[in-house]
Amino acid sequence: MNSLPATANSNTPVVSLEKLKETDGSFKGMASGLLEDVMKGNPYFAAGGGLMLLGTGLALLKSGITRVSGLAYRQMLVDLEIPSKDKSYLWFLEWMSQYKHRSSRHLSVETNYTQHNNGSISTSFSLVPGPGKHLIKYEGAWMLINRERSGKLLDMTNGTPFETITLTTLYRDRNKFPSLLEEAKRMALKTREGKTVIYTSWGQEWRPFGQPRMKRLIDSVVLDKGIKESIIDDVQDFLTSGQWYHDRGIPYRRGYLLYGPPGSGKTSFIQSLAGYLDYNICILNLSETNLTDDRLNYLMNHIPERSILLLEDVDAAFNKRSQTDEKGYSSGVTFSGLLNALDGVASAEEMLTFMTSNHPERLDPALLRPGRVDYKVLIDNASIYQIERMFLRFYGETHRELCDEFLEQFKTLGLPTVSAAQLQGLFVYNKRDPKKAIEMVEVLKQPNHVF
Numbered sequence: 001m002n003s004l005p006a007t008a009n010s011n012t013p014v015v016s017l018e019k020l021k022e023t024d025g026s027f028k029g030m031a032s033g034l035l036e037d038v039m040k041g042n043p044y045f046a047a048g049g050g051l052m053l054l055g056t057g058l059a060l061l062k063s064g065i066t067r068v069s070g071l072a073y074r075q076m077l078v079d080l081e082i083p084s085k086d087k088s089y090l091w092f093l094e095w096m097s098q099y100k101h102r103s104s105r106h107l108s109v110e111t112n113y114t115q116h117n118n119g120s121i122s123t124s125f126s127l128v129p130g131p132g133k134h135l136i137k138y139e140g141a142w143m144l145i146n147r148e149r150s151g152k153l154l155d156m157t158n159g160t161p162f163e164t165i166t167l168t169t170l171y172r173d174r175n176k177f178p179s180l181l182e183e184a185k186r187m188a189l190k191t192r193e194g195k196t197v198i199y200t201s202w203g204q205e206w207r208p209f210g211q212p213r214m215k216r217l218i219d220s221v222v223l224d225k226g227i228k229e230s231i232i233d234d235v236q237d238f239l240t241s242g243q244w245y246h247d248r249g250i251p252y253r254r255g256y257l258l259y260g261p262p263g264s265g266k267t268s269f270i271q272s273l274a275g276y277l278d279y280n281i282c283i284l285n286l287s288e289t290n291l292t293d294d295r296l297n298y299l300m301n302h303i304p305e306r307s308i309l310l311l312e313d314v315d316a317a318f319n320k321r322s323q324t325d326e327k328g329y330s331s332g333v334t335f336s337g338l339l340n341a342l343d344g345v346a347s348a349e350e351m352l353t354f355m356t357s358n359h360p361e362r363l364d365p366a367l368l369r370p371g372r373v374d375y376k377v378l379i380d381n382a383s384i385y386q387i388e389r390m391f392l393r394f395y396g397e398t399h400r401e402l403c404d405e406f407l408e409q410f411k412t413l414g415l416p417t418v419s420a421a422q423l424q425g426l427f428v429y430n431k432r433d434p435k436k437a438i439e440m441v442e443v444l445k446q447p448n449h450v451f
């Protein structure tokens with residue numbers, strides 16, 4: 001038999017042995033001859049081969065274009081990535097929300113609550129660029145801004161998705177990035193200038209709570225004679241003694257405890273002190289149920305620079321816990337966890353901790369050891385000296401006679417204990433009328449009087 005079986009139909013390639021013999025006899029020669037025969041003999045095969053070649057060619061072309069465009073992209077464009085963990089992330093968003101030369105179709109709203117000293121809350125909204133692409137022109141350079149949310153990665157500490165902002169611009173405009181970031185930083189710091197930022201814990205990190213507040217003037221808090229001055233002196237001495245601490249290998253930290261009845265000005269004084277020193281305040285609520293010892297330790301070791309750590313009502317956190325244990329819930333921080341965190345703060349920067357308590361007698365002596373609390377001071381109900389100073393601060397030094405009259409009237413009441421907060425209530429109620437305040441002096445006998 002010198003041909004393939006006759007069952008093959010007319011489309012089946014039929015290769016004669018003669019053809020094979022025409023080759024040079026090598027396997028390669030035979031194979032190429034065979035291929036040529038198959039291609040020529042079968043139109044489908046020939047068309048398929050052509051398509052295959054075309055497909056391969058296109059794929060090569062595509063990958064070539066991708067490579068060339070990737071190369072061109074790398075040569076001509078530059079990216080800057082700002083991850084949400086970085087400080088400049090919030091600065092940049094703030095800057096973008098104010099920037100006029102931009103086209104954004106995706107906006108996100110950010111609501112800020114600000115609690116004022118008198119307790120009122122005001123709300124403000126700002127429209128920041130939302131996830132997606134935005135185009136801006138900055139100092140003549142076009143920039144594409146891509147705010148991306150990682151769909152899968154979550155910040156486990158606070159449940160928010162990780163985000164990145166990528167800025168892309170032409171290579172020649174790359175020097176605009178530093179100036180843009182600098183501008184964003186300047187703008188952010190300017191809104192904080194002359195203000196105190198209050199940080200609260202948010203998961204495992206510190207986040208500003210509301211907008212920065214106006215600094216509280218140190219003179220607006222009236223404490224008994226000499227108390228304010230001695231605390232300020234002590235703090236200032238500490239802040240200028242870094243080298244002394246380092247030379248002696250002592251951790252550079254100092255703890256203060258302000259104790260006394262409510263409404264005597266403990267918190268207000270710490271706020272005004274922060275303003276005076278140009279510091280911010282980090283408030284930790286030890287009663288927060290989802291605050292664990294580990295988180296407390298981490299937070300205390302990662303306090304934003306130039307900040308006072310404020311632990312309010314330290315007695316309440318642990319007393320409440322022992323009472324509530326039977327009821328089935330407890331605060332996450334243990335007392336030993338707090339002591340460890342206080343002892344373990346290992347910061348090169350200074351660490352100023354202020355604690356407040358209305359019931360110092362309930363505090364465990366272990367907390368009051370030097371190194372944890374180095375300076376204790378009673379901030380008590382208003383003394384005659386304070387009442388006088390507060391009257392004159394509210395109505396002006398010119399009303400000295402009225403002030404004497406007020407004090408006389410107050411003494412006739414039998415010198416009731418009165419908090420500075422109560423006095424403030426009376427004076428605010430009679431803002432422009434000191435005589436009316438004298439007439440109403442009797443209300444000071446009722447600590448819970450509502451004006």
Ligand code: ADP
Nearest residue numbers: 220221222223262263264265266267268420421
């Ligand atoms: P505390 O922390 O001792 O409970 P706060 O500082 O919260 O007291 O004071 C409550 C309110 O009373 C604030 O509005 C504050 O302005 C006012 N106040 C309390 N004490 C003083 C003080 N010594 N001087 C001026 N204002 C005071």
